[in-house]
Amino acid sequence: MLLVPAAASADDPVTISGKAYVFNHMDTPIPGATIRVRELPDVTATTDANGDYVLTVPDDTTVTPYIDPPAGYNEIDLQTFHTRGENLVNANFQTPADAEFLGLKLLLGVPAGPDGRPTDCAIVTTASARNVRDVDYQTFWDRTPHGVPGATSIEFPEIPGPIYFNEHVIPDATKTETSEDGGIVWTEVPAGTYRIVTRSETTRFASFLATCEPGRIVNANPPWGAYELSPGESDIPAGVAVANIGEAQVKKSTFSIDINAGEALNGKVVLKDRKGKAVGRRKMAPLEVGDQTISFDVRDGTKGRVTATVTTRDTAGNKIQVTRKTKIKKKG
Incomplete structure (x- = not known):
């Protein structure tokens, strides 16, 4: 669930x-x-x-x-x-x-x-x-x-x-x-x-x-x-999917977010613009315990407020979903 x-x-x-x-x-x-x-x-x-x-x-x-x-x-x-x-x-x-x-x-x-x-x-x-x-x-x-x-x-x-x-x-x-x-x-x-x-x-x-x-x-x-x-x-x-999720960032057309996993996890990150349209996503390969950065390219032309939805799943199948917001000032 x-x-x-x-x-x-x-x-x-x-x-x-x-x-x-x-x-x-x-x-x-x-x-x-x-x-x-x-x-x-x-x-x-x-x-x-x-x-x-x-x-x-x-x-x-x-x-x-x-x-x-x-x-x-x-x-x-x-x-x-x-x-x-x-x-x-x-x-x-x-x-x-x-x-x-x-x-x-x-x-x-x-x-x-x-x-x-x-x-x-x-x-x-x-x-x-x-x-x-x-x-x-x-x-x-x-x-x-x-x-x-x-x-x-x-x-x-x-x-x-x-x-x-x-x-x-x-x-x-x-x-x-x-x-x-x-x-x-x-x-x-x-x-x-x-x-x-x-x-x-x-x-x-x-x-x-x-x-x-x-x-x-x-x-x-x-x-x-x-x-x-x-x-x-x-x-x-x-009690589930233990991880510290950092702040979302977009620099030079690349989205990134830091995750400190407290246990083995997998999941995905989906980035949406202010209209709710997906402008980037990435499945997370099994995350090892410790620090890692998830990054991917953002769709050309995206600007303004964007919201990242981070879904993590532990080995028992429990899922946690958190959101992080950031702003893209200009996207070529």
Whole structure:
């Protein structure tokens, strides 16, 4: 489905808010933790006595929140978002204490460096039920376990795994699908970006983007990550086709626009004049992660205001459409 996000403005920021609590101990918040953003090192927030935080970030920006916790707990990343005109709520940090972190590493056989962190990256999510979305924390807690059994996950690009948690919240390599816990983990993930797609015969789930580096643990935990979709519902725009789209330019009959892709994408750019007539277009070959410039010739005689419509599609098939305007003063 094609998603058209609300118009973004650098002068109109959005917020990301949630709670930091101890993995497997929902009654134990983590106060005094610093919440940071990988892409925005100057943006921080501190969790209060209840573990709650609020980050203010620019709109139309790629963001990967992570927790820099007090001693005794472990750094955790959330999934990568791209803010698109809406606040993100209940972006919770499910953070393991040192003892549980060590136990999970031993149970899963995760290689670790001298600092105790994984030598590769790990990704964790939960195939979570619809009834824990858009609710307060107490209701979220009351509705635990909130997993959806019978789901499986695949990754783009493909990586080994996953391992599914059993009903006792223990990763179980013999399981071939989720239990009522809903937990899913990938233990040895190379650096890169991965779109995780979860499916079952009866339930649709949102996909999500994990950005991996050595030593990171990406926990796309409920109510985000692989959350259940209602019939006919699409993933929210902030979770799909992650990319920073630059400003449109036309110089010497050539249109160009810079794209910083947060994941593998394809799509197209269509340029129209003020009458709505197409004056240039280009299909985008698969875009690699990082910076690239899309350019093409503009039809002779075009002048005045033009509008570029940029459509990007991620590997799960989600599409985002954004527009950028510019002006051609003179075209020979």
